[in-house]
Amino acid sequence: MTALAALIRRDIKIALRVGGGALIGVLFFLTVTVLMPFAIGPDLALLTRLGPAILWLGALLASLLMLDRLFTADHEDGSLDLIVMGRAPLELACAAKALAHWLAAGVPLIVATPALGLLLNLDAAATSAVALTLLVGTPALTFTGMIGAALAVTLHRGGLLLAVLVLPLSIPVLIFGVAASQAAISGPLSFGTPFSILCALSLVSLVVGPFAAAASLRHGLD
């Protein structure tokens, strides 16, 4: 356990320091959200209707932006070799890295959501619905994205490949995340149905992600 706690602490520390990139994600999220009203125009009703989808897309792209570094940084400086050799199972080490990534890069997105909701003419109830679905859904984005990050690390310059691999995998999360937010705002569906499926997607990815990523890292050792 000390090993995993140390890994989580280290990754968060690196992400929060200069050049770590945790805040870049929030700035990117902000930029994407601010651009939307300019593109769509000042139709407040339309913005409200599209708001949850825009926030979700922004969060998805922002989380993708930083996934690239999840394993490549450790691969480049040789840390990954030592992590593979370590006494902590590689699956758990992968899970710890993804958790640290979510804490450093995912949570700030959720915290920023209420402020960004204002820009999209969402009221308090709607914003909290979106924030809640993001809270439940972003772990799924990180843990499925980790599989792509592990595949990309073994292929050099896999950053673009990562986006192509990961975006299709995040479609279900996007569908049910936006559906749950819409249901909370306008109905007619009950909020519980898509929200439960979103929770299920996250739980599945928490289990599958670390195993798939560890298998990919082991297979790609060189």
Added chain:
Amino acid sequence: MRLSGRQIDCIRGGRGVFSGLDFEASSGEVLAVVGPNGSGKTSLLRLIAGLLVPAGGSVVLEGGEAELTLPEQSHYLGHRDALKPALSVHENLSFWRDFLGGKVGDVSQCLTAVGLGHATHLPAAYLSAGQRRRLSIARLLVVRRPVWLLDEPTSALDTAGQDLFVGIMRDHLAGGGIIIAATHAPLGIGARELRMGGGK
């Protein structure tokens, strides 16, 4: 304790690097892996470290801890230093101590032992190549592992650093450790040589 490899074949990128390689090293012994560039010295070390899968043959450690695998009982000191520039010298070493686990020592003491006692709070980004190497060597000291796999350990070290490292290796051997080192320069310590093939 005895580390031995039998009939090891190594294929990388579809090209045979070496085949039918035998080696062995016992407690208190240094095996110096020598040979021209491309002869597979690094590949051999990575293979022992479990970072490459052999195409044939096997590597076994007799007399180690039964419930641990060979990589879990080894230190691998590669070309890359496994240091994070954003973390301080002390933080880098404490992380590896906590992550690698097992029998561990005191971080500050080990930093002093490799001559980095004055720089503990400096971010690793500001270290010179030699200092980075010294910090990697401190990792060997802070966590106790019986098998050391060293890839060009003395590159970038100054004369004083090389002497220091010879002392560190001697202590490790006196404690019953095994060292396998890939090297071009003489290690400055009595070693058995394993000569790798002609670098096809």
